Amino acid sequence: MSDITIWTYDWVPEGPRGFVRDLRLRWACEESGLRYRVKTVPFKDRQTNHLGQHPFGQVPMLCDGDIELFESGAGLLHIARKSEALMPGDERQAAKVVQWIVAALSSVEIVTIPWWYIEKAGPSENPLSGWMATRLDQLEAVLETREWLVSDRFTAADLLMADVLRDDKICDFGSRPATQAYVSRAVDRPAFQAAYDAQMEHFSSSSATD
Structure with a gap:
């Protein structure tokens, strides 16, 4: 209950x-x-x-x-x-879900949020764009090899990572087709x-x- x-x-x-x-x-x-x-x-x-x-x-x-x-x-x-x-019963797979949840917050969102606020302020150059591009390229390399982050199925790790990425400014920053398809799969879920x-x-x- x-x-x-x-x-x-x-x-x-x-x-x-x-x-x-x-x-x-x-x-x-x-x-x-x-x-x-x-x-x-x-x-x-x-x-x-x-x-x-x-x-x-x-x-x-x-x-x-x-x-x-x-x-x-x-x-x-x-x-x-x-x-x-959202969390596999297998202990090893569950640990990987936790790993990717932490990564979404401390490796990806840590740059997407300040980058987004600087973009909103409208400077001609965003000093965080290089860092942002590196992190998103690294994630793109992972998503090119799999549909979801862990266990070949949607988990809490995907929920959080997709939510971190789904703002249009972030998702459309550069050309990363695997990431864009990944976010689309997540937000298309009922x-x-x-x-x-x-x-x-x-x-x-x-x-x-x-």
């Missing part, structure tokens, strides 16, 4: 809708067939109004019974360990579409916040 609560903001501007990271946890629950509810903290004063739940004033947070977690990666790992839909639609509906039905 699942007792999962995903915490997110009550509202966000249109720009980040579809990319707020509670979507990672919604997607994981949809893939795993786990029921969940959504609760919110106010977007206004968000940096200080829920420090007891998240010491950095961000979202998402996850509650499952008496387990309380912050950070999307931690929540994703918790959900994945509840279902073989579970992603359900999670995405649920997040968009949540924020569009909320009242605007100053």
Whole structure:
């Protein structure tokens, strides 16, 4: 019996809708067939109004019974360990899933996020483009050899890696057909579409916040 609560903001501007990271946890629950509810903290004063739940004033947070977690990666790992839909039962393959989850966060997202913000600011040259190209080329070399990262099937590692890459600016940076096809396979999954639609509906039905 699942007792999962995903915490997110009550509202966000249109720009980040579809990319707020509670979507990672919604997607994981949809893939795993786990029921969940959504609760919110106010977007206004968000940096200080829920420090007891998240010491950095961000979202998402996850509650499952008496387990309380912050950070999307931690929540994703918790959900994945509840279902073989996202985490193989074989210990060696499960370890590889964890390996690629960590890689998505600490080897790929560590450059994609600052690169994206610099691109948004609009300088003529992005000083992180070389680093970004190297990391994406390295990942492209892996994805040219396989459909999914581990066990020849979709796992939590693919959920997170695809979410890190799916922004158009990132996915379209350079020509990497294997990576683009990989992201397309992931976001074409019904579970992603359900999670995405649920997040968009949540924020569009909320009242605007100053």
